[in-house]
Amino acid sequence: MANHSHFLHAHTHPISPSSVLYKRDSITPLLHPQRASRTSPSGTSRRSGRYKKRRVTPASDVDSRKSQKLLKLALAKSMVETTMRQVVPLPQGAVFYPTREQFADPIKYITSIEQEASRTGICKIVPPQGWKPPFAIDFEDERLRFSTRTQRIHELQEGHAYGDGRTHTFKSFRANAHAFRDKWFQTRGLNRNNMTSEEIEKEYWHIIQTGGPSVEVEYANDLDIAQVGSGFPRSQKRFMTPRLKEIETIDFTNPEYYRHTGWNLNNLPDAYGSLLRHLGAAINGVNVPWLYCGMLFASFCWHVEDNYMSSINYQHLGANKRWYGIPSSDANKFEAVMRTQLPERFEENPDLLLHLTTMVPPSILQDRGVKVFTLVQEPGDIILTFPKAYHSGFSEGFNCNEAVNFALPNWIDYGRECVEMYRLYGRLSIFSHDRFVFHFGSTQNLGEYSFEDCEILCKELRRLFHEEREYKKLFLLEGLECVDELSGDVMLDEQSMKVDDVRQCFYCKHNVFFSGIICACNPTRLSCLRHTNELCTCAMRKRTLLQWVSTAELRYAIRRVQTKMRALKEPSRKASRHDLHHNSHAIMQKESEASGANTVVMKKHIDTFGHSRSLFDKSPLDVHQSVMPWFGRANSGRKATQELRTLVARTGNVTGMV
Template identity: 30%
Template sequence: MGMKRKIPCISYDNAETLSVPPGFASLTSFTLKKVADSGEATDLMVVDRGFKPEPNKMGSPLNNADIENFKASFRLRPWILHSQFDRVSEKCDSEIGMNFPLRAHLPKGVIRGCPTCHECQKVIARWRPEESRLPVLEDAPVFYPTEGEFEDMLKYVAKIRPKVENYGICRIVSPPSWHPPCLLKEKMTWETPKFDTYSQQIDGLQHLYLKRKLCRFHEKMETKRPKILSEDLESSADTDEAKCFTVSSDFDSGPEFTLQSFKKHADEFKRQYFRVSDMVTDPNVSSNAFLEQHEPSLLSIEGEYWRIIENPSEEIEVLCGNNLKTQALRSGFPVKPCAEYSKYAESDWNLNNIPKLPGSLLPFESCDISAILVPQLSMGMCFASHCWRTEEHHLYSICYMHLGSPKIWYGIPGRYCFKFVEFVKKQFPQLCLSDHPELLHELVTQFSPSTLMSEGIPVYRCVQNPLEFVVIFPGAYHSEFDCGFNSSESVHFAPFDWLPHGQYITELYSEHYRKTSISHDKLLLGAAKVAARVLWESSVLRKDNINHQIWKSVCEQDGILVKALKSRVKLEGIRREHLLNRLLVSRRLEDDSMAATKRECSICLYDLYLSAIGCSCSPNRYACMRHSKQLCSCPWSAKCFYFRYGIEELNSLVAALEGNIKAIHIWAKKKV
């Protein structure tokens, strides 16, 4: 037995004379005392030992101002634990470690609703022109197509693409003869159906909403990620839409409005906010009449908007309705042909037609992707915003303004996408953490163009008016805000030159564990098979038409479709060669197998249209080739490699598009 170590008895009789260890020096001492007869401030009073209250205030209860001062003083004393009212935000701050700048409590600038009317509002805040923060920016290009150029929408976008790619965004002014009916103005649509709105706190767009998202995401990752990765990923269209379009969920819900009542609400806000303080206004004068007489300039509105973002003096809350499906409220364009509107119902520039135009790839996605194919309506008011973002899957996007006040856009060229992301990571280092890289795709933050320009990121400005189009090019970060009440409609489209962008973003989504909403491989293979059929009809059957010319222009060795397919087949071949060295059992998928349901890797959510790894232990779970090991712990003999086409078949398809007659004949006999 070893020696027993005796622990000396320590006396605390002289505890007051003990020295304080280095680094543990006591801060100012205090005691907490309960204040009598003060129900409101019972747990908020802090009395310092050296504090000598004035005799005439002894025993008097605290008023509301004093209580707020005490609350604020707590934050300046790190040795005091905050009370329950701030525990949630403190928990998020400590767990996430976000270094957001301290922000003083701002007074409310807008009071909305009352017990009898949810639509009324009182705007206390006022325009501060002397503090304007107007950014100095170069304008994005503006195009004026002729009547002939305006007939083919995709052809015209392809024509201007080389110039616009250097800006990321452009404005297209329709010809003078373009006057489509705005069906939103019809009485049954204007006055009857209601739509949901949500509130935006404009003064919080720089940090507040990102902070909330990080808090929610941190909690979700702690509880749901293991569950998500273990559950069956046979997703429905509704689930896809919920996961892919969740920007509005970052904001609080607002009241319902009709178009008529929302315009009244928006006009009244703008009238009160930009009212000159010493101007006497007649309460009987309508908002429309006032705005016509005292409409602030666009530069004034823009300078005030960025002042609120960068240096707010009040909380400014506005309402907007974004991503409203035209199926619910109806499109502003005519959908069904009729004698009166046939020109516009069938026009290439009707947003209901654009996703399915000849030369667009989106129709090859057989799963329900209505969130992408169906145009989305937006109802805005002054200062209502869309923060910096890229479009889903880096698709093209086109926005048409039906009516109302202008919308001011800001665009960053797609080639600066990486630099923008690096800037965001520098501003918010926590977004670099591997736990939640997908947050980079879900920003709810409005960075000042001036700040971005100072970091070497070019920003271009674009002002959209009614009857005008704005086109967003692949990979371009963009943001916008409204200068007053307006209604616009937007939709995605994917011409052939989008294919390289689509392949890149699919791989990036996989790295970031982000769900895809379309199958890039299905679009690519669907287009390639149709192209092979067209080449057969053109070269062998001697058929030719306008659509044939479109397909032939993207084929042959230098064609964009051939290059995209060749690149994808090469990547697939490398991955299969590495995997099949393990002598897995292989099984071919039927051409329509797994087509009705979009399946994804249970680890990284990669699209599994071309190939997948499965195991008998979990029939409804699959993995991509990169994550075959993580699928389960079963031996390789229990796993199976599923494939839709062999590599030799895919190389044959490439050869067909390059003009090989034998390969064209083989693929022409296949079912398209």
């Protein structure tokens, strides 16, 4: 057996500032947009269809002696303040015990408890008696190997990047985890069998708050189930097959039930009523679960989910996991406290909270007026986190969990808010929010959604429409003369996500889905409509508006959703799928005719590569390879138009939206 003594006390291998970390919410840390120019995300790769963005600790002076000294002094002061007062116990997060009937419809049940449960940021669901899914991973299989990350628990309050751990099998990781836990309690004269969850929690926060003793543990996080397997039995059917049944027949004694139930995390994102069922690509950690193996004190630091989505975490086996949650109503207050607590870190890395490497005690947050709740997860328990709810926690020993994201219709507003935050820090979204909303509204069956759900969708489509229209009007007034219409693909699948990876604003990294701006001086640089002033100093007449989705198509999506809303508002008039399709087709045809009648073909061309012709007046083969990414999959239908003049000439009103 390997020597485990290196897990305790000081270590001779400090974590390098340039350590590379592969993490769930990974980003390329950037300087604050007001202080430096943007750089493109680096190290982007895919595995099982998922964006795996490589997180690199910023190259800065943050680990210099002066910076470290100031940081340690600030933390020492905080530790003294914390230990000098009596710690107030944290309130418990919401806990629910569904009946078998309630358990039969996962999304409906989660929706029914969301309003109450989200008040504590996190909640626990204890399945009905008899629930016992078989564990589908063979821990004795030596072929299943994975890498770990090392965490220096005594430094988690300082926000350092994690280090690279060792390669393990499940068997070796479990053995190491047990050995570490035994040695930890033995060296302190404690009986691990008599230790309560509260006593382990006290030990954990003592290490973090006092900075000692030195403790390093391993954490096997974000494990790809395509390589190590899922803890749930999986169906042999294609992953993205839509679930047609809303209500399940519960039979806890039948192994096949666990293979197909929506509570199986391989199925939940695609369950009836889940927005992620409209996502046509398999994204690890989003709609494809990730596996986690922890050991004593292995931590998941304060963070929110990608795009502010909800998450579900199931514990298959092992020791308890301690959770902390903050409701979305206190998220901004939490962020302000973190910046006050670690000013030096945030000065160097304004996006520090996106790194998932910082752990601040709940007691400090409580003192500053932040609501913090706690839960203990045992094997078989389900933990939910809600949109924009910060959460964190640690393991009390060896355990194995599995987690995945999901989204209810009311997530759309949170998703937009998160994308705005990403634009501030120059972070590429895990998938295009604009594409998702437009794809949902313009092509998907809305039959399973309520009037309120459609109202949320329609509101977001209207917002996108107004932004597109107003910016285009402004550009025309500023002298824009050339518009190139490109044949865009509205689908949200693996191919389109590759396009979105490249088709991003050079300044804020936002996915440019509807339209963007380029200039003749540097056509390889694409800007979203908001950041054209950052593009260059050229006059607007030298620029070209690239349009993949027109405002007419946005109107179509809005009116399509409004048609569904009217049908839902008048119960006596049930609109069939055929009626909805027919009405939507008529709307689109009317919009296209109106747009065509007012469209003037542009004769103004721009000089791009020393040739006096429009940049996109020929096939993509005639265009320099450096601008090929702007085409996506399109290869026809390009023409220079003056749709902007149509926007000014027409009111642009849509019934019920302006």
